[in-house]
Amino acid sequence: MIRSIATVSIGGALDEKLRTIAAAGFDAVEIFENDFTSFDGSARDVARMCADLGLRICALQPFRDFEGMPEPQRKQAFRRAEKKFDLMGELGTDLLLVCSNVSPLALGGIDRAAEDFREMGERAAARGLRVGFEALAWGRYVNDYRDAWEIVRRANHPAIGIILDSFHALAPRFPVGPIATIPADRIFLVQLADAPQLDLDVLSWSRHFRCFPGQGNLPVGDFMRAIDATGYKGALSLEIFNDQFRAQSTKEVALDGMRSLLLLAGERALHDRTKVCGVAFVEFAVDPTHAAPLAALLRRLGFRLTGRHRSKAVERWSQGAINLLINSSQDSFARSHYVTHGSGVCAIALEVDDVAAMMSRADALQAAGFRQPVGTGEMTIPAIRGVGGSLLYFLEPMSPNWDIDFVAVASEGEPGTLGEVDHISQSMRFEEMLSWEQFYAGLFDVQRAPQLEIADPLGLVKSQVLQNRSGSLRLVLNASTATQTMSSRFLSEFFGAGVQHIAFTCDDIFKTVSAMRAAGASFLDIPDNYYADLDSRYELDPGLLGSMKENAILYDRDDDGEFFQVYTHAFEERFFFEIVQRRGYKGFGAPNAGIRLAAQTREARPRTMPRIG
Ligand code: MG
Numbered sequence: 314m315i316r317s318i319a320t321v322s323i324g325g326a327l328d329e330k331l332r333t334i335a336a337a338g339f340d341a342v343e344i345f346e347n348d349f350t351s352f353d354g355s356a357r358d359v360a361r362m363c364a365d366l367g368l369r370i371c372a373l374q375p376f377r378d379f380e381g382m383p384e385p386q387r388k389q390a391f392r393r394a395e396k397k398f399d400l401m402g403e404l405g406t407d408l409l410l411v412c413s414n415v416s417p418l419a420l421g422g423i424d425r426a427a428e429d430f431r432e433m434g435e436r437a438a439a440r441g442l443r444v445g446f447e448a449l450a451w452g453r454y455v456n457d458y459r460d461a462w463e464i465v466r467r468a469n470h471p472a473i474g475i476i477l478d479s480f481h482a483l484a485p486r487f488p489v490g491p492i493a494t495i496p497a498d499r500i501f502l503v504q505l506a507d508a509p510q511l512d513l514d515v516l517s518w519s520r521h522f523r524c525f526p527g528q529g530n531l532p533v534g535d536f537m538r539a540i541d542a543t544g545y546k547g548a549l550s551l552e553i554f555n556d557q558f559r560a561q562s563t564k565e566v567a568l569d570g571m572r573s574l575l576l577l578a579g580e581r582a583l584h585d586r587t588k589v590c591g592v593a594f595v596e597f598a599v600d601p602t603h604a605a606p607l608a609a610l611l612r613r614l615g616f617r618l619t620g621r622h623r624s625k626a627v628e629r630w631s632q633g634a635i636n637l638l639i640n641s642s643q644d645s646f647a648r649s650h651y652v653t654h655g656s657g658v659c660a661i662a663l664e665v666d667d668v669a670a671m672m673s674r675a676d677a678l679q680a681a682g683f684r685q686p687v688g689t690g691e692m693t694i695p696a697i698r699g700v701g702g703s704l705l706y707f708l709e710p711m712s713p714n715w716d717i718d719f720v721a722v723a724s725e726g727e728p729g730t731l732g733e734v735d736h737i738s739q740s741m742r743f744e745e746m747l748s749w750e751q752f753y754a755g756l757f758d759v760q761r762a763p764q765l766e767i768a769d770p771l772g773l774v775k776s777q778v779l780q781n782r783s784g785s786l787r788l789v790l791n792a793s794t795a796t797q798t799m800s801s802r803f804l805s806e807f808f809g810a811g812v813q814h815i816a817f818t819c820d821d822i823f824k825t826v827s828a829m830r831a832a833g834a835s836f837l838d839i840p841d842n843y844y845a846d847l848d849s850r851y852e853l854d855p856g857l858l859g860s861m862k863e864n865a866i867l868y869d870r871d872d873d874g875e876f877f878q879v880y881t882h883a884f885e886e887r888f889f890f891e892i893v894q895r896r897g898y899k900g901f902g903a904p905n906a907g908i909r910l911a912a913q914t915r916e917a918r919p920r921t922m923p924r925i926g
């Protein structure tokens with residue numbers, strides 16, 4: 314596979330783009346002409362730079378409004394083409410991308426277009442160059458790749474071929490089957506892009522919302538299978554127009570692009586996704602002054618101190634199958650996490666079927682590995698970097714035990730009735746969401762639920778659920794573009810992306826919550842109006858409704874079953890816990906999220922308002 318990307322896909326000046334693209338491991342680039350025109354350097358400089366970086370220039374693009382022009386525009390178009398051929402000579406690329414004509418002057422007519430391309434082919438061949446024709450979904454006469462192919466076929470010139478772009482075929486819902494009948498040697502380039510399903514004119518959709526394969530809803534896999542069927546072995550080139558991508562860290566975007574290609578076309582080279590069996594432990598980084606208050610909160614929630622690390626200031630608190638570590642050591646990864654992020658989750662350990670397979674897949678997808686010095690006799694746990702600089706540890710369920718580093722603490726009373734981690738919710742910048750979605754979906758066998766939009770009193774929060782079939786791994790990603798939403802404040806005021814809350818399961822939420830209250834726990838206040846509305850919607854048993862109201866328990870119901878949930882107050886304004894009881898219900902209480910966000914907004918310290926004058 315020749316892995317390529319169009320320079321338009323990422324932000325920065327051309328030289329910066331090329332360095333980033335090479336660093337992410339691409340073999341080739343398409344030079345987007347605007348990037349060259351605005352660049353302060355010659356074509357030969359660009360050629361040299363690419364050669365030094367080991368990048369081949371697989372195409373110069375786009376050449377617009379060519380086929381089917383009347384005179385004098387036709388003659389002008391050929392003159393323009395000759396100039397671009399000169400430029401291609403200096404850049405050292407042999408392929409020019411011509412996209413279908415959108416000019417109101419265009420005359421249409423398949424034979425007329427074929428004739429123009431035959432002449433173009435003659436001129437290109439005289440210089441050892443080639444020209445590829447791409448149907449834009451909004452082309453004036455040619456907007457379907459099947460028509461573009463017919464024109465290329467009739468042009469019948471070895472220097473003229475077709476360029477296939479997944480977006481232009483899939484967005485208008487053209488069948489992809491006919492691609493398989495195009496001879497591979499007539500396909501000069503394959504461009505790949507995905508997009509979310511939007512009800513938008515195809516031009517705006519393409520110019521602003523394209524994303525990497527797998528990040529959107531278009532069946533790019535079907536498109537790829539049709540390409541594979543032709544035997545095409547040329548470059549697969551990502552061509553993404555997305556303002557958000559160009560505004561992001563170029564390095565991250567290029568890496569996401571490389572991952573999408575590996576996942577789409579390199580699946581065979583990757584290790585199969587290993588099964589995630591559950592969450593072994595969640596580690597909190599705090600400073601010594603916050604270790605005791607966090608421990609006290611956990612104790613009120615029914616956790617018991619079950620272990621102390623033999624060499625570091627780390628405590629293990631347990632209940633049911635849940636293990637939480639409080640790490641306040643001064644010379645560890647947790648410390649540096651605390652310094653940059655404040656109190657919060659610095660690591661999540663997942664139990665997976667095959668750690669070696671997991672790490673090999675992570676490595677192939679260029680996930681950043683992590684090692685830290687360990688004391689004598691301590692075990693190293695394979696880890697990679699996750700959201701907000703936190704770590705994801707991988708452990709096999711049985712061997713060897715991760716808690717050999719802990720000295721057991723004699724039981725100090727019965728633990729509570731929580732069962733296991735139900736889900737972990739993470740906040741991130743809006744621009745990062747697609748990237749982390751791809752990260753998780755690339756590593757784990759998780760399905761993406763449809764994205765939800767939740768009203769926050771101060772804006773909108775987007776929420777994306779990723780979960781595996783067994784429910785042993787459930788992740789909820791939240792992001793907001795509005796700066797004052799709780800989701801955003803967790804980021805901007807409370808030190809960056811990371812775990813926002815962890816939900817635990819129980820069998821009887823009323824019993825569990827009442828024990829927690831008896832131990833001094835208190836929960837997020839829910840207004841009476843909520844319960845009046847619940848009653849109107851569900852005609853609940855008055856006794857049940859009364860105890861929900863008394864205990865600030867939220868409720869939801871769907872075709873699968875019923876759901877109860879309750880939230881703690883936020884710890885240090887940074888994270889909180891949720892307790893859930895599922896009765897067949899598979900969702901996350903989305904209808905209640907707005908109620909929860911409003912309650913948290915009331916509890917949060919006043920917003921910092923911009924000062925005037
Ligand atoms: Mg294209």
Ligand code: MG
Nearest residue numbers: 738816891901
């Ligand atoms: Mg939740």
